[in-house]
Amino acid sequence: MADLSNNLAGIKSPNPFWLASAPPTNSGYQVMRAFEAGWGGVVWKTLGDPIVNVTSRFAGLNWKQNKIIGFNNIELITDRPLDENLKEIRECKKAFPDRAIIGSLMEVPERAKWHELVKAVQDAGVDGFELNFGCPHGMSERGMGSAVGQQPDLIEMVTSYAVEAAELPVIVKLTPNITDIRHCARAAARGGAAAVSMINTINSLIGVDLETWNPIPHVDGKSSHGGYCGPAVKPIALNMVNECARDPEVAIPISGIGGISNWQDAVEFFLLGATNVQVCTAVMHHGFRIVEDMIDGLNNYLNARGLASMSQLIGASQNRITTWENLNLNYQIVAEIDQSTCIHCSKCYIACEDAAHQCIDRNVVDGTAILVVDADHCVGCNLCMMVCPVEDCITMVEVDTGLPAESWKQRTAVSAVGASTGSA
Amino acid sequence: MTSEIIDVLPTRAKLLRGPLDRLAASVRLVSGNDAGRREPELVATLDPVEAALEHPEVPQLGEPIHKPLTDLEVQLEANRCLYCYDAPCMRACPTHIDVASFIGKIATGNLRGSARVILEANPMGASCARVCPTEELCEGACVYKKDDTPIRIGDLQRYAVDHVRNNGIDLFEPGKPSGKRVAIVGGGPAGLSAARDLRLFGHAVTIFEARDELNGLNTYGIVPFRLAYDVALWEAQQVVDLGVDVKTKTRIGVDVSFDALLKDFDAVVLACGMGGVPKLGIPGENLLGVWDALDFIERAKLGKSVGSLGDHVAVIGAGNTAIDALTCSKRLGAERVTMYYRRGEDQMTAYQFEYDFAKQEGIEFRFFCAPTKIIGETHANAVEFVRTEIPKGGGKPAPVTVPGSEFVEKVDTVIRAIGQSRLRDVFEGAGIETDAGVVQVDEQMRTSRQGIWAAGDCIFEKGMREAMVVEAAEQGKIAARSVDAFLGARK
Numbered sequence: 001m002a003d004l005s006n007n008l009a010g011i012k013s014p015n016p017f018w019l020a021s022a023p024p025t026n027s028g029y030q031v032m033r034a035f036e037a038g039w040g041g042v043v044w045k046t047l048g049d050p051i052v053n054v055t056s057r058f059a060g061l062n063w064k065q066n067k068i069i070g071f072n073n074i075e076l077i078t079d080r081p082l083d084e085n086l087k088e089i090r091e092c093k094k095a096f097p098d099r100a101i102i103g104s105l106m107e108v109p110e111r112a113k114w115h116e117l118v119k120a121v122q123d124a125g126v127d128g129f130e131l132n133f134g135c136p137h138g139m140s141e142r143g144m145g146s147a148v149g150q151q152p153d154l155i156e157m158v159t160s161y162a163v164e165a166a167e168l169p170v171i172v173k174l175t176p177n178i179t180d181i182r183h184c185a186r187a188a189a190r191g192g193a194a195a196v197s198m199i200n201t202i203n204s205l206i207g208v209d210l211e212t213w214n215p216i217p218h219v220d221g222k223s224s225h226g227g228y229c230g231p232a233v234k235p236i237a238l239n240m241v242n243e244c245a246r247d248p249e250v251a252i253p254i255s256g257i258g259g260i261s262n263w264q265d266a267v268e269f270f271l272l273g274a275t276n277v278q279v280c281t282a283v284m285h286h287g288f289r290i291v292e293d294m295i296d297g298l299n300n301y302l303n304a305r306g307l308a309s310m311s312q313l314i315g316a317s318q319n320r321i322t323t324w325e326n327l328n329l330n331y332q333i334v335a336e337i338d339q340s341t342c343i344h345c346s347k348c349y350i351a352c353e354d355a356a357h358q359c360i361d362r363n364v365v366d367g368t369a370i371l372v373v374d375a376d377h378c379v380g381c382n383l384c385m386m387v388c389p390v391e392d393c394i395t396m397v398e399v400d401t402g403l404p405a406e407s408w409k410q411r412t413a414v415s416a417v418g419a420s421t422g423s424a
Numbered sequence: 425m426t427s428e429i430i431d432v433l434p435t436r437a438k439l440l441r442g443p444l445d446r447l448a449a450s451v452r453l454v455s456g457n458d459a460g461r462r463e464p465e466l467v468a469t470l471d472p473v474e475a476a477l478e479h480p481e482v483p484q485l486g487e488p489i490h491k492p493l494t495d496l497e498v499q500l501e502a503n504r505c506l507y508c509y510d511a512p513c514m515r516a517c518p519t520h521i522d523v524a525s526f527i528g529k530i531a532t533g534n535l536r537g538s539a540r541v542i543l544e545a546n547p548m549g550a551s552c553a554r555v556c557p558t559e560e561l562c563e564g565a566c567v568y569k570k571d572d573t574p575i576r577i578g579d580l581q582r583y584a585v586d587h588v589r590n591n592g593i594d595l596f597e598p599g600k601p602s603g604k605r606v607a608i609v610g611g612g613p614a615g616l617s618a619a620r621d622l623r624l625f626g627h628a629v630t631i632f633e634a635r636d637e638l639n640g641l642n643t644y645g646i647v648p649f650r651l652a653y654d655v656a657l658w659e660a661q662q663v664v665d666l667g668v669d670v671k672t673k674t675r676i677g678v679d680v681s682f683d684a685l686l687k688d689f690d691a692v693v694l695a696c697g698m699g700g701v702p703k704l705g706i707p708g709e710n711l712l713g714v715w716d717a718l719d720f721i722e723r724a725k726l727g728k729s730v731g732s733l734g735d736h737v738a739v740i741g742a743g744n745t746a747i748d749a750l751t752c753s754k755r756l757g758a759e760r761v762t763m764y765y766r767r768g769e770d771q772m773t774a775y776q777f778e779y780d781f782a783k784q785e786g787i788e789f790r791f792f793c794a795p796t797k798i799i800g801e802t803h804a805n806a807v808e809f810v811r812t813e814i815p816k817g818g819g820k821p822a823p824v825t826v827p828g829s830e831f832v833e834k835v836d837t838v839i840r841a842i843g844q845s846r847l848r849d850v851f852e853g854a855g856i857e858t859d860a861g862v863v864q865v866d867e868q869m870r871t872s873r874q875g876i877w878a879a880g881d882c883i884f885e886k887g888m889r890e891a892m893v894v895e896a897a898e899q900g901k902i903a904a905r906s907v908d909a910f911l912g913a914r915k
Binding site: 364389 | 499503504506508511531565568570
């Protein structure tokens with residue numbers, strides 16, 4: 001068994017799989033079940049002044065037969081009294097002392113109120129805090145959640161309120177509903193945060209019912225924008241995690257959140273810079289039991305690659321992300337179609353013909369379309385490979401251009417030198 | 425016994441026959457005989473009392489072979505389709521239905537649009553969804569066939585067409601009147617297909633149909649558990665509703681002469697199919713209990729009595745109609761049902777899936793044997809067979825009998841299913857060139873006589889064309905286009 005144990009800014013858990021602050025962590029009963037299933041930690045459903053919720057609250061984005069590739073919610077923070085939540089936190093921590101329990105907090109930006117809330121939750125025996133500066137709906141209208149997370153100065157200020165009272169690590173959970181998340185993460189670091197977590201949900205409207213013309217979900221015929229999460233947001237989350245991981249001014253660990261459904265998704269987050277991951281939508285879809293394969297799959301993956309610890313994954317691909325101007329202009333790949341596995345659906349042909357560079361020749365022989373790449377003109381865009389329904393039928397093969405690596409930055413720097421020389 | 429069984433079988437009432445009945449009532453009832461009329465043989469098959477028994481409700485003869493897909497199955501299948509470009513399934517369909525398009529429309533909930541894509545290309549889309557050998561056509565060409573999981577195209581087609589059928593949706597309107605008149609001889613799939621497109625082109629169309637109802641073998645010759653009677657009649661009604669004049673119980677060459685047709689109409693499309701099953705040419709064929717397979721299937725399908733089948737039914741022949749007769753007999757309650765064929769299993773003309781289905785239904789098979797005589801006093805009670813073998817050599821040599829290898833099988837009912845005879849006299853009387861009774865046509869379905877086209881089983885020639893509903897539909901379309909070009913009046 002590889003070492004899956006995790007340490008996020010001093011918060012230890014037996015594995016890097018946490019439940020995000022959300023409906024699955026709403027009660028002690030649920031958290032006990034989650035720990036029994038094997039989750040390494042939970043971020044409790046956000047604590048604060050109890051609110052009133054509406055019905056309905058959730059909606060899914062389905063694609064063909066795939067249910068919930070995206071998930072939208074307009075639920076608010078906990079609707080249960082603080083004392084009740086704190087009592088259950090104590091019970092869970094007692095029953096599962098090796099697991100991490102993080103208190104998610106939300107409060108208006110007033111120092112005294114934050115101090116009071118932090119102390120109350122600290123006394124319940126949590127292992128750390130997560131400040132909810134992310135929820136984009138409802139609470140933000142009252143000056144909390146993403147209303148804080150969208151203003152770096154507020155992030156820094158409120159973080160410092162919490163840090164002043166906290167004797168435990170403080171994680172700041174960031175909203176993606178901003179132009180550049182690095183500014184928010186830097187503010188959290190300046191405020192004293194031990195870590196940042198991202199992404200919270202994205203502003204969204206899931207759709208409209210074509211029969212009734214009601215928005216989905218609707219509350220008595222009306223709706224408001226919700227928070228979007230689930231598998232479809234993973235690419236957005238990966239990019240934001242990586243941007244912060246590479247930023248020297250952030251320089252604190254990251255808990256990755258956003259569309260993580262299995263160990264493979266988690267590995268991608270680790271490779272791009274996340275120290276651990278938090279999961280919600282996949283559990284809402286399938287239940288707590290999915291953690292078993294997350295642990296098993298990660299362990300087998302590490303063993304297969306000869307890695308002793310999951311910590312070896314963290315940030316391993318982080319610096320393979322750079323700016324476009326640094327990419328090698330002389331790197332060339334072309335598509336190659338394996339005729340032995342081709343099923344002759346012509347999807348590659350029509351995609352290339354209508355939407356790319358008209359580089360696939362199609363000849364119908366005895367009723368069967370034979371598809372061959374015109375390698376001299378293929379620009380290596382990947383589109384044909386992406387639309388091909390057969391695994392590994394279309395591969396992108398590297399072509400030796402005989403040219404040394406050269407980026408746009410280098411090429412334009414050379415031109416600039418040439419130009420200035422010429423004018424001299 | 426048989427009629428009791430029919431009585432307790434599930435029935436389907438509410439047939440769509442009102443308009444056709446009214447039409448039929450206005451047409452003179454005729455009698456007489458020709459090669460296309462099989463009624464007289466029933467006298468030799470059933471006693472008159474039994475022959476007269478008729479059931480107002482049409483039996484299904486047990487569970488349909490293909491159950492409709494559930495909504496969940498439809499969504500799974502429709503979304504599994506890759507939406508291939510210039511899809512192989514479309515190329516494999518004789519009517520070139522844009523399969524990827526109609527399945528894509530199912531996936532988006534556009535069922536009306538889906539059905540229109542199907543029926544525009546194939547007016548016989550409802551019956552083809554049920555009787556097409558899809559394994560040999562669209563599904564056989566599906567790119568998923570490689571992994572043996574082709575999309576269930578036939579079942580999806582049925583789902584889409586059933587949507588318009590069950591909801592009374594009219595998809596087509598006749599074209600602007602051209603002032604031209606076209607006669608169609610035979611209201612089966614080829615004739616209906618031609619009629620539909622000719623109406624869309626704006627020509628006036630009259631169908632002359634020998635039988636009581638339209639849609640030919642779809643109505644009368646395919647077992648109900650494969651294609652229900654009401655579906656066949658609905659399909660025909662869609663064409664009739666475009667304003668087609670229908671003369672049922674009217675036979676060309678008997679009730680109306682060819683010359684009269686040519687005089688009254690600007691063009692004629694022959695789509696009169698084939699005749700009954702030929703005689704075996706052996707002693708005892710006129711005994712009671714000896715059937716023409718098509719007569720047998722028709723009576724069973726219409727809920728008419730077929731008398732007592734006894735314990736053992738022998739079907740002679742190995743085509744798709746033989747399979748229908750076999751499985752129909754089994755479902756009517758015969759204890760043992762056996763197919764006898766003078767060639768081997770590998771030379772059966774039935775589709776593999778039909779053969780597989782017959783095996784599942786508990787049919788027995790005897791290869792390399794041919795009947796030599798049917799034995800009985802007034803009713804058949806045994807058949808003598810002789811063993812056969814296929815001489816070595818190329819091609820498909822005729823089987824030869826093995827002298828002294830005769831054997832007798834106790835049999836209560838004999839059904840011959842050895843193909844269909846040709847309506848040679850009809851065509852020759854009209855001065856149309858035939859080859860062994862097969863009407864000769866060019867690629868536009870034009871016969872040797874100007875102004876006369878032909879389509880469907882009457883031009884079916886082994887090795888050249890397939891006797892399939894979908895082929896008949898395509899030929900009808902081609903004939904309609906050619907007639908339209910000939911009339912030259914369409915704007």
